[in-house]
Amino acid sequence: MPYTILIVDDDRIFRSEFREVLEDKYEVFEAAGGEQALEILSQPNIVDLVLLDIKMPGMQGTEVLSKIKSISPSVLIVMLTGYGTKEIIIESLRAHADDFLEKPLQIQSALQRIKKLLGTKQKYVAGVINKIKYAIEKNFHKNISLKQASEIVCLSPKYISRIFKEHTGVGFNEYKLELKVTRAKELLQGTDLNINQISDRIGYMNVESFIRIFKRITGYTPTSYRNKKIPVPK
Secondary structure (H helix, E strand, C coil): CCCEEEEECCCHHHHHHHHHHHCCCCEEEEECCHHHHHHHHHCCCCCCEEEEECCCCCCCHHHHHHHHHHHCCCCEEEEEECCCCHHHHHHHHHCCCCEEEECCCCHHHHHHHHHHHHHHHHHHHHHHHHHHHHHHHHCHHHCCCHHHHHHHHCCCHHHHHHHHHHHHCCCHHHHHHHHHHHHHHHHHHHCCCCHHHHHHHCCCCCHHHHHHHHHHHHCCCHHHHHHHCCCCCC
């Protein structure tokens, strides 16, 4: 899946020209100002990086930067400026800008810096996913919720839900169910625990729910699975 970039600039010609360059490798959206950008980012979206002009009519870029970071803290933000004064740079850094590009852009240099930033984000996201998977595995019997998982990594549940499915191929809840079923398989074949005990061990209060979910995922009831001695994948 390609990364998604949002260009926020009141200069329509600049947006159009830079969009053409970026669209060879990325999915690109545009916003003519801060208000429109915030409206886009407040909706369910997959924006990975924002190219944000500092000088725009209405809401200034530094103010937009602060608001974006408050609603989408994981989104990378690159400030676009032809007004690279020390004061503006300091203000943007305090609001957690990730990089700066000066206008007129040196296209190849800009593309390289964007690529590097997105590569850093990929490693960061992989680390977040691994941390969440570890938390699920350590607490598989406690039914950890998406909200609890998001609090562990200090990110929003909506964002975690999206990136988890993108990077694992399954949703958060489905991953939990598959993990529980894997543990149940191990207990069915490696212990003499009865079905009620196994259901309780993996965090189900209702044994009927456990049997129904186990059959949905494996095609077998727990009892028939145990009797068939089907090997558990490693």
